[in-house]
Amino acid sequence: MDATKVFRLENDVLAFRFTATLSDRAGESPRERLVDPAHLELWFRVAGLDVVGLDAADLRSAVDFREVVHRVGSAFATGLTPAVTDLAALNRVAAGGRATLVLDEKGCAAWSLENSSLADALSVIAQDAIRVLGACDTVPVRLCEGPGCAGLFVDGSRGRNRRWCSMNTCGNRIKKARLAAK
Structure with a gap:
């Protein structure tokens, strides 16, 4: 299975890339990309977080956390202001793992x-979500204005x-629609 054909992987923020496993979430027919534990394992593998042996309960937990x-x-x-229960869940999950950031011999983290x-x-x-959202006063987090998307991204553009x-997906759709309207 080719992960690039299943998932939207262009977002630089890992946590927001994870939320994109439900695409067109604000549209008429959202598309769930984590349809079974194997797809969740595939997403983790392409994200550099190899986790195997997942079951339906793990998938439900991951999807609930994604939301x-x-x-x-x-x-x-x-x-x-985010819901207190959501902040508590985010902080609880961040503290619940034992992953560590390591540096390899090539200098890659x-x-x-x-x-x-x-x-x-x-x-x-x-932890990635907390890192990004905790800096929201200096680098704003935005919701995509693409029709039906509502994907999260960090606006690092000069003019904010x-x-x-993504210009490759949502931005391109808008440009094509404008051209077709002319």
Whole structure:
């Protein structure tokens, strides 16, 4: 199975890439990409978080956590205060793993999961979300304005006026629609 055909992987933020496993979430027919434990394992593998042996309960836990990350990110992106329960869940998951960041002989950083566990992998995602969302006053988190998308992204553009999670997908759709309208 080719992960690039199954998942949207262009987001630089690991936690937001994870939330993109449900695409077109604000549209008429959201597309769930984590359809079974094997797809979750594939996503973890391409994210550099090898976790195997997952079951349906693990998939439910991961999907539930993904939605926590999206709700917290969306709250920050829209200037709202996240729900206390979502913040508690995010912080609990971040503290629940035993993953460590390691440096290899080539100078590349990678996460080492102590037991290749779901808790370790989700902890890495939670820590990434906290790192990014905790800097939202200096680098704003935004919701994609693409039709039906509502994907999260960090707006690092010079004018802080980026509108789409990805120019390759949502931005391209908008440009094509404008051209077709002319």
